[in-house]
Amino acid sequence: xxxxxxxxxxxxxxxxxxxxxxxxxxxxxxxxxxxxxxxxxxxxxxxxxxxxxxxxxxxxxxxxxxxxxxxxxxxxxxxxxxxxxxxxxxxxxxxxxxxxxxxxxxxxxxxxxxxxxxxxxxxxxxxxxxxxxxxxxxxxxxxxxxxxxxxxxxxxxxxxxxxxxxxxxxxxxxxxx
Numbered sequence: 581x582x583x584x585x586x587x588x589x590x591x592x593x594x595x596x597x598x599x600x601x602x603x604x605x606x607x608x609x610x611x612x613x614x615x616x617x618x619x620x621x622x623x624x625x626x627x628x629x630x631x632x633x634x635x636x637x638x639x640x641x642x643x644x645x646x647x648x649x650x651x652x653x654x655x656x657x658x659x660x661x662x663x664x665x666x667x668x669x670x671x672x673x674x675x676x677x678x679x680x681x682x683x684x685x686x687x688x689x690x691x692x693x694x695x696x697x698x699x700x701x702x703x704x705x706x707x708x709x710x711x712x713x714x715x716x717x718x719x720x721x722x723x724x725x726x727x728x729x730x731x732x733x734x735x736x737x738x739x740x741x742x743x744x745x746x747x748x749x750x751x752x753x754x755x756x757x
Contacts (some may be wrong), residue, residue, distance in 0.1 A: 581713060583655035587662020588702040588709075595667045596698025599682065603691035610687075616748055619687035623744065624670040625736065626676040626683070642675045666702040674729075677736055684740075 605611060606615065628634045664670030678701055685697045715721040725732075 583658035585661040588666035589660040591663040591666025592698035596695030599694035611660045616689040624678045624685040630676045666673025684744045
């Protein structure tokens, strides 16, 4: 499990590093008004997709774990799979919230915070996987999660909305930052 979690954090950090340049460019070249408008539109689209108002999903690599990765005994398979999953480029993305978080990082947050956003994504994935493993019975955990999925997602969306609002207010100088 430790190799997998390390891989998650390496992958999340790598993705955050890759977002540094686009975030710096957007925040240098686009005005506050353009960035705020782009943030509001993109988050509204992701939320509309999340609740089923728009009939599409963002791209994802919805593949299961290959068996050749799982059977490696030296930890490299878990590290590799964790890295791929930490980037968001491997397996399912069960919510559009990570895309909204990327929008906040690109349009409202400081450009240098993108690696921290990648680490936060990895932390979320690590918490989900480790809580499932530690539950003792992943099928029971999965069933409980399915029952609570909607309230959990709404809580996360509301929290993210508040965080995004605070980021925009700080950016515009309406809150101390």
